[in-house]
Amino acid sequence: MFEYAPAPESRSVVSIDSSYGLFIDGAFDPAKEGGTFKTVNPASEEVLAEVATAGPEDVDRAVAAARRAFGPWSALPGPERAKYLFRIARIIQERSRELAVLESLDNGKPIKESRDVDLPLVAAHFFYYAGWADKLAYAGFGPDPRPIGVAGQVIPWNFPLLMLAWKIAPALATGNTVVLKPAETTPLSALFFADVCRQAELPPGVVNIVTGAGDTGAYLVAHPDVDKVAFTGSTDVGREIARTVAGTGKRLSLELGGKAANIVFDDAPIDQAVEGIVNGIFFNQGHVCCAGSRLLVQESIFDQLMESLKRRMATLRVGDPLDKNTDIGAINSAAQLARITELSEIGGQEGAERWSPPCELPDRGFWFAPTIFTGVTQAHRIAREEIFGPVLSVLTFRTPAEAVEKANNTPYGLSAGIWTEKGSRILAVADKLRAGVVWANTFNKFDPASPFGGYKESGYGREGGRHGLEAYLA
Amino acid sequence: MTATAPIGLSDLRSYLHGLPGVDKVGVEARAAALGTRSVKTSSKAKAIDLAIRMVDLTTLEGADTPGKVRALCAKGRRPDPADPSCPPVAAICVYPAMVPVAAAALAGSGVHLASVATAFPSGQAPLEVKLADTRAAVAAGADEVDMVISRGAFLAGDYAKVFDEIVAVKEACGGAHLKVILETGELATYDNVRRASWLAMLAGADFIKTSTGKVTVNATLPITLVMLEAVRDFRASHGRQVGVKPAGGIKNTKDAIKYLVLINETVGDDWLSPDWFRFGASSLLNDLLMQRTKLTTGHYSGPDYFTLD
Numbered sequence: 001m002f003e004y005a006p007a008p009e010s011r012s013v014v015s016i017d018s019s020y021g022l023f024i025d026g027a028f029d030p031a032k033e034g035g036t037f038k039t040v041n042p043a044s045e046e047v048l049a050e051v052a053t054a055g056p057e058d059v060d061r062a063v064a065a066a067r068r069a070f071g072p073w074s075a076l077p078g079p080e081r082a083k084y085l086f087r088i089a090r091i092i093q094e095r096s097r098e099l100a101v102l103e104s105l106d107n108g109k110p111i112k113e114s115r116d117v118d119l120p121l122v123a124a125h126f127f128y129y130a131g132w133a134d135k136l137a138y139a140g141f142g143p144d145p146r147p148i149g150v151a152g153q154v155i156p157w158n159f160p161l162l163m164l165a166w167k168i169a170p171a172l173a174t175g176n177t178v179v180l181k182p183a184e185t186t187p188l189s190a191l192f193f194a195d196v197c198r199q200a201e202l203p204p205g206v207v208n209i210v211t212g213a214g215d216t217g218a219y220l221v222a223h224p225d226v227d228k229v230a231f232t233g234s235t236d237v238g239r240e241i242a243r244t245v246a247g248t249g250k251r252l253s254l255e256l257g258g259k260a261a262n263i264v265f266d267d268a269p270i271d272q273a274v275e276g277i278v279n280g281i282f283f284n285q286g287h288v289c290c291a292g293s294r295l296l297v298q299e300s301i302f303d304q305l306m307e308s309l310k311r312r313m314a315t316l317r318v319g320d321p322l323d324k325n326t327d328i329g330a331i332n333s334a335a336q337l338a339r340i341t342e343l344s345e346i347g348g349q350e351g352a353e354r355w356s357p358p359c360e361l362p363d364r365g366f367w368f369a370p371t372i373f374t375g376v377t378q379a380h381r382i383a384r385e386e387i388f389g390p391v392l393s394v395l396t397f398r399t400p401a402e403a404v405e406k407a408n409n410t411p412y413g414l415s416a417g418i419w420t421e422k423g424s425r426i427l428a429v430a431d432k433l434r435a436g437v438v439w440a441n442t443f444n445k446f447d448p449a450s451p452f453g454g455y456k457e458s459g460y461g462r463e464g465g466r467h468g469l470e471a472y473l474a
Numbered sequence: 475m476t477a478t479a480p481i482g483l484s485d486l487r488s489y490l491h492g493l494p495g496v497d498k499v500g501v502e503a504r505a506a507a508l509g510t511r512s513v514k515t516s517s518k519a520k521a522i523d524l525a526i527r528m529v530d531l532t533t534l535e536g537a538d539t540p541g542k543v544r545a546l547c548a549k550g551r552r553p554d555p556a557d558p559s560c561p562p563v564a565a566i567c568v569y570p571a572m573v574p575v576a577a578a579a580l581a582g583s584g585v586h587l588a589s590v591a592t593a594f595p596s597g598q599a600p601l602e603v604k605l606a607d608t609r610a611a612v613a614a615g616a617d618e619v620d621m622v623i624s625r626g627a628f629l630a631g632d633y634a635k636v637f638d639e640i641v642a643v644k645e646a647c648g649g650a651h652l653k654v655i656l657e658t659g660e661l662a663t664y665d666n667v668r669r670a671s672w673l674a675m676l677a678g679a680d681f682i683k684t685s686t687g688k689v690t691v692n693a694t695l696p697i698t699l700v701m702l703e704a705v706r707d708f709r710a711s712h713g714r715q716v717g718v719k720p721a722g723g724i725k726n727t728k729d730a731i732k733y734l735v736l737i738n739e740t741v742g743d744d745w746l747s748p749d750w751f752r753f754g755a756s757s758l759l760n761d762l763l764m765q766r767t768k769l770t771t772g773h774y775s776g777p778d779y780f781t782l783d
Contacts, residue, residue, distance in 0.1 A: 002517070002520070002524075002737075002743075002746055004512065004513050005513070005515045005516050005517040005518070007512035112510065267494075267495070268494070268495075269494055269495040269496055270494040271504075271703050272497040272500030272501060275500055275503070275504050325512055421495040421497075441497050
């Protein structure tokens with residue numbers, strides 16, 4: 001057997017402080033009440049740093065700083081704001097190796113994904129929205145669209161830096177100021193980004209980062225001086241935020257969960273479809289809201305496709321996220337691992353057949369082998385609930401109409417995939433799918449110019465593209 | 475793809491066109507992703523020795539002379555005169571006229587002798603000429619024959635003609651192994667590459683090979699990936715294993731290792747051997763030797779430390 005030697009990326013390229021304060025008004029401050037929490041490397045359970053817990057007083061300070069900065073920032077001519085955004089984008093490119101390593105350490109995702117997917121997209125988003133900053137009058141939202149004010153943004157742990165970019169870039173381009181709360185388990189890249197803002201000489205208060213858990217986020221969302229709330233995360237929390245914001249006049253955009261159907265027709269390019277299935281559900285350990293977690297296979301090619309998929313899954317390399325050869329890294333937290341484990345056990349109890357390739361998991365850290373369930377029906381919980389892990393539920397269908405019906409039979413509607421060699425079928429099926437993004441003969445492709453968002457319980461509003469500006473314009 | 479019985483020629487077209495399609499974007503993305511695998515230290519050392527054992531060291535020039543061929547054979551038997559632990563190459567590949575010279579030079583070495591027959595590289599000659607070419611090469615001592623298919627007939631949809639020619643050449647080979655060159659650069663699409671691969675295998679090819687090395691596009695990673703998938707699926711449905719040989723343009727160790735990774739993750743161990751995978755190359759060997767020396771000594775040596783041919 002041709003075994004690859006370990007090829008770990010050096011963690012010494014990035015320096016991590018032992019403790020971090022909050023980034024308010026251009027400076028790092030400890031939290032007023034002095035609370036802290038620890039962020040760990042999910043691949044080793046090693047504590048990476050201690051981070052401040054922002055209390056109400058700290059959030060007040062951050063919002064006040066953003067409010068003070070809003071006047072001058074929104075008054076800047078578009079090309080001036082663009083200059084800052086371009087500068088941030090270029091600094092991110094220059095420091096992308098540091099950021100990629102930091103992201104993999106804190107999140108557990110494989111370095112090849114943080115290096116080759118996350119970071120290029122992060123820079124691309126800043127470049128893209130920098131380009132819009134002086135062209136807002138041509139975006140289709142009236143001749144003189146105005147910023148909303150102070151945006152309170154809460155982002156998840158699956159793509160910490162990318163979600164930050166999706167939130168901050170359009171907000172700044174349109175003249176808003178920002179208070180952002182990164183997820184409790186992955187605050188480090190946002191704090192690193194605070195340093196990028198300082199390096200770019202962004203005026204103090206335009207971007208503020210408050211760290212903490214759910215309480216901090218809840219307080220930020222409810223803050224009376226926040227004009228706009230943007231949230232990416234679970235549907236449950238999204239629902240709570242919608243309740244809080246209702247009737248306040250605040251603008252709200254939500255990007256929530258998903259249970260995407262990845263539909264493979266019998267005339268699909270099989271080998272590439274298998275790659276798309278793998279990419280759809282095992283990319284980022286399945287911690288992807290638009291993951292293709294429900295595979296719908298036409299019955300006539302079921303055996304052949306399953307054989308190919310299992311053979312392919314056996315080549316997936318699970319392990320050290322910093323190793324350049326790793327395909328699947330660590331599960332982000334013990335809590336998430338517990339949820340994945342629980343739902344997978346339910347899948348077995350419901351009578352679905354569980355399969356994982358033989359693979360050795362490291363002793364320390366949070367790990368879950370790539371798993372598929374066959375014999376799944378629409379009535380199974382694993383076909384309905386978002387697992388948010390490397391677990392694929394496989395269902396079958398007989399006709400295109402049945403495929404569409406099953407694909408749409410979900411409370412969610414974030415994304416979907418279609419695999420067929422027939423162009424007319426792609427168009428016909430895509431037209432009927434109730435999902436924000438439909439990929440054809442590919443999966444998990446992102447571009448800053450392409451709007452992203454959901455139907456039904458997957459949320460509302462769009463991020464990315466020209467449409468993404470709308471959420472930040474009055 | 476599930477048929478196990480030999481198929482009638484009249485069914486060839488529907489059979490080949492019934493194979494699953496190849497998505498260009500997807501196959502190129504997959505090949506590029508595998509190209510980023512990091513192979514170093516001990517795994518690189520193993521990969522280099524394996525790659526050396528897989529080389530079909532080739533000279534296919536109008537200016538080839540017995541002296542040139544003898545020099546190449548000596549190099550193939552003992553690629554690094556300074557290091558006896560360096561393995562020999564898999565085969566020496568020459569034009570039919572040079573086979574007697576090469577046969578004498580390789581006698582007793584265990585290095586195979588391959589000859590490009592069948593009106594290489596265009597394939598544009600009557601079948602009788604191709605068969606005579608093949609028989610002459612085998613009679614003179616070649617134990618491997620690299621034939622080219624008639625791309626014109628293939629592109630015109632005359633699959634039966636291509637099939638019949640391969641069958642006839644295979645028969646003329648006798649005990650010699652037949653490598654069928656698809657000249658993938660001229661087939662233009664990945665769908666054609668997959669169909670031509672299956673056509674050659676159905677007709678009895680022992681190996682399928684990408685290119686003559688004489689056209690603009692020769693071996694590429696995605697084309698080789700499509701061919702590897704084809705041999706894998708063919709073995710699954712027909713029970714017979716067929717080898718793969720990318721040829722042309724593979725010049726350095728880094729590229730060669732990418733091909734090994736492709737094998738490793740597409741078809742696995744069974745093909746990681748010179749019996750089932752070859753590199754058709756002339757200049758690859760010296761780069762492999764240079765990298766090999768670097769790994770053992772820690773230093774790069776200049777080109778003058780390695781023999782020309």
